[in-house]
Amino acid sequence: MSRASIPMPREQLERIVRQVVRQRFAERLAAGEPQLAAAYEPNLVVNISARHLHVTPENLVRLFGPGAELTVYRWLYQPGEFAAEQTVTILGPRRRVIEHVRILGPVRRATQVEISHTDAIALGIDAPVRRSGRIDGTPGCVLIGPAGVVELSQGVIRAERHVHLGPADAAAYGFADGQRVRLRVLGDCPTTFEGVLCRVDPRFLLEVHLDTDEGNACNLVAATGVELSA
Amino acid sequence: MSRASIPMPREQLERIVRQVVRQRFAERLAAGEPQLAAAYEPNLVVNISARHLHVTPENLVRLFGPGAELTVYRWLYQPGEFAAEQTVTILGPRRRVIEHVRILGPVRRATQVEISHTDAIALGIDAPVRRSGRIDGTPGCVLIGPAGVVELSQGVIRAERHVHLGPADAAAYGFADGQRVRLRVLGDCPTTFEGVLCRVDPRFLLEVHLDTDEGNACNLVAATGVELSA
Numbered sequence: 003m004s005r006a007s008i009p010m011p012r013e014q015l016e017r018i019v020r021q022v023v024r025q026r027f028a029e030r031l032a033a034g035e036p037q038l039a040a041a042y043e044p045n046l047v048v049n050i051s052a053r054h055l056h057v058t059p060e061n062l063v064r065l066f067g068p069g070a071e072l073t074v075y076r077w078l079y080q081p082g083e084f085a086a087e088q089t090v091t092i093l094g095p096r097r098r099v100i101e102h103v104r105i106l107g108p109v110r111r112a113t114q115v116e117i118s119h120t121d122a123i124a125l126g127i128d129a130p131v132r133r134s135g136r137i138d139g140t141p142g143c144v145l146i147g148p149a150g151v152v153e154l155s156q157g158v159i160r161a162e163r164h165v166h167l168g169p170a171d172a173a174a175y176g177f178a179d180g181q182r183v184r185l186r187v188l189g190d191c192p193t194t195f196e197g198v199l200c201r202v203d204p205r206f207l208l209e210v211h212l213d214t215d216e217g218n219a220c221n222l223v224a225a226t227g228v229e230l231s232a
Numbered sequence: 233m234s235r236a237s238i239p240m241p242r243e244q245l246e247r248i249v250r251q252v253v254r255q256r257f258a259e260r261l262a263a264g265e266p267q268l269a270a271a272y273e274p275n276l277v278v279n280i281s282a283r284h285l286h287v288t289p290e291n292l293v294r295l296f297g298p299g300a301e302l303t304v305y306r307w308l309y310q311p312g313e314f315a316a317e318q319t320v321t322i323l324g325p326r327r328r329v330i331e332h333v334r335i336l337g338p339v340r341r342a343t344q345v346e347i348s349h350t351d352a353i354a355l356g357i358d359a360p361v362r363r364s365g366r367i368d369g370t371p372g373c374v375l376i377g378p379a380g381v382v383e384l385s386q387g388v389i390r391a392e393r394h395v396h397l398g399p400a401d402a403a404a405y406g407f408a409d410g411q412r413v414r415l416r417v418l419g420d421c422p423t424t425f426e427g428v429l430c431r432v433d434p435r436f437l438l439e440v441h442l443d444t445d446e447g448n449a450c451n452l453v454a455a456t457g458v459e460l461s462a
Contacts, residue, residue, distance in 0.1 A: 119448035120350060131420045131451065163421070190361045191393070192426035193449075218349035219423075219449035221361065 014077045017207060044171045048185065048210040048228045049079060050217035051161060053103055053117045055090065055145070056110040065090055065147025072107035079209050080166060082108070092117075093144040094125030113154060115143060116161040118215045132159040133199060161213060164199040165230065166206035175230060178202070185210055188227040193220035198230075244307045247437060274401045278415065278440040278458045279309060280447035281391060283333055283347045285320065285375070286340040295320055295377025302337035309439050310396060312338070322347075323374040324355030343384060345373060346391040348445045362389040363429055391443060394429040395460065396436035405460060408432070415440055418457040423450035428460075 062070050065088075072086040086105040092115060093099050100121060114137055122129040127141050142154040165185070167177060177183055179202035185195045195216060210230070212222065292300050295318075302316040316335040322345060323329050330351060344367055352359040357371050372384040395415070397407060407413055409432035415425045425446060440460070442452065 119451060120444070123448075191446075193446075194424040194426065195449075196422035196424065213449075214350070215445055215448040216421075216423075218353075218445040219425075221349060 011077060014081075017079070018081050042170050042174045044174045044208050046208055046210070046228055046230060047079060048187070048212065048222060048225075050214055050222060051116065051211045052214055053100065053115075053121050054085070054106045055092075055103060055113065055115040057105055057113045058111065059109045061113045061145070061152045062088075062105075062109060064150045064152050065145060067149035070149070072105060072109060074107070075104070078106070080207055081205060084108075088147075091146040092125065093146055094127045096126050098125050099146075100125060112137060113145075113152070113157050115145075115154070115158045116213075117158065118213045119160055120215050122158075122160060127158050129158045129160045131162050133162045133164065134159075161211065162199055163195055163197070163210070163212055163216060164201055165208070165210045167200060167202045167208055168206050169202060169204055171206075171208040172200065172202045176232065177230075181232075184231050185212075186229040186231070187220040187222060187225050188229075189221055189225040191219065191221040195220075241307065244311075247309070248311050272400050272404045274404045274438050276438055276440070276458055276460060277309060278417070278442065278452060278455075280444055280452060281346065281441045282444055283330065283345075283351050284315070284336045285322075285333060285343065285345040287335055287343045288341065289339045291343045291375070291382045292318075292335075292339060294380045294382050295375060297379035300379070302335060302339060304337070305334070308336070310437055311435060314338075318377075321376040322355065323376055324357045326356050328355050329376075330355060342367060343375075343382070343387050345375075345384070345388045346443075347388065348443045349390055350445055352388075352390060357388050359388045359390045361392050363392045363394065364389075391441065392429055393425055393427070393440070393442055393446060394431055395438070395440045397430060397432045397438055398436050399432060399434055401436075401438040402430065402432045406462065407460075411462075414461050415442075416459040416461070417450040417452060417455050418459075419451055419455040421449065421451040425450075 062072065072088060074084045075087040076085045078084055084107045086107045088105045089102045090105065091099050091101045092103050117129055127143060130140055132140060137157045137159060140156045141158050142156050143158050145152040145154060172178065177200045179200055181200045182197045183200055185198050187193050198210065292302065302318055304314045305317040306315045308314055314337050316337045318335045319332045320335065321329050321331045322333050344364065347359055357373060360370055362370060367387045367389060370386045371388045372386050373388050375382040375384060402408065407430045409430055411430045412427045413430060415428050417423050428440065
């Protein structure tokens with residue numbers, strides 16, 4: 003099944019349309035119509051990123067064979083991002099493995115494996131907390147695909163908790179790119195995650211990414227409310 | 233190996249002596265020497281409770297055979313509490329299992345299984361967040377020991393985050409039994425756990441119990457500081 007054969011769901015299309023509207027809005031805001039900020043209602047979404055990896059085109063071919071391309075299993079909340087049908091096995095030192103780890107598409111310039119602290123303990127890999135893309139000096143692992151094996155010398159991280167914001171979202175909250183903010187999750191395990199990294203980009207929808215340990219610690223699926231604050 | 237054959241480590245003995253001193257201190261404080269409060273320095277300890285269970289004497293015999301007694305594997309921080317050498321297998325619906333789940337001693341009046349949210353997902357058991365002992369209406373599971381099987385009709389919980397305090401600790405913080413407080417954990421995954429239940433008892437040493445999800449979410453083992461506040 004090719005990627006193009008899975009139509010983008012209506013929900014995803016609507017999100018992209020809203021994103022275009024928001025982007026237009028942000029441009030008008032930046033052009034000096036600050037009274038618009040009061041009218042904008044950010045739509046805060048908090049999602050759990052389960053363990054996954056990003057791969058380079060070269061590593062994709064090594065793992066899945068010549069001509070391999072990522073195909074869509076499920077579209078993600080951020081426009082253009084998707085969980086691929088392709089999964090790999092991660093092999094850590096001492097021959098411990100985690101199977102069925104999903105690749106997220108599209109392909110990237112560096113291969114990067116994002117696992118929780120619980121996964122890191124299970125694999126026996128001392129994965130540092132890093133923002134996406136900052137993998138210098140991180141541990142490696144072995145990736146096993148149906149067509150071959152990739153020995154990574156680095157790239158295994160615990161992704162730092164972060165929030166994606168469009169410019170209009172950032173303006174509404176008064177947050178800047180790179181700022182650290184707090185996410186409060188209400189419910190039966192109320193928790194405030196501090197040091198949440200703001201990543202502002204015109205392509206982004208407002209979405210916090212926690213890992214499974216964080217999501218389970220606060221029982222996110224049963225949360226009664228979520229709040230972002232400086 | 234009998235329980236008596238494991239000597240209490242020096243560290244544990246020292247803690248108990250300190251506890252007696254603190255207890256004496258709390259009595260003087262209660263008797264009207266409030267100037268003492270300023271002199272008292274609470275020693276805050278935060279520990280992760282890995283999955284475990286408490287058992288009744290009847291269930292212990294069913295699992296480990298006639299005459300079975302819990303024997304000490306490791307003394308815990310709270311005086312008299314210990315991780316036993318005995319472990320069981322937990323069997324959930326859909327035949328999923330977790331092996332090597334340790335019993336904590338001494339035996340209790342009700343059998344209770346305490347697991348993380350991650351464990352609950354793995355087992356397929358919808359374990360509610362409950363304080364220890366409040367197991368009415370909770371799900372059950374099957375326990376498998378070397379000598380037999382116990383079918384629990386209830387008792388599987390996710391233990392609510394809590395803090396054990398002696399009376400002197402409670403006085404120093406100004407906390408009352410049953411009060412909800414906050415634990416802030418500093419480090420590379422800074423997190424504030426809210427709704428931490430205070431349990432005040434003269435037998436207790438000051439200690440917060442988090443589960444593995446909470447401990448992993450805040451990277452407790454690498455924490456640079458911990459703070460309790462109202």
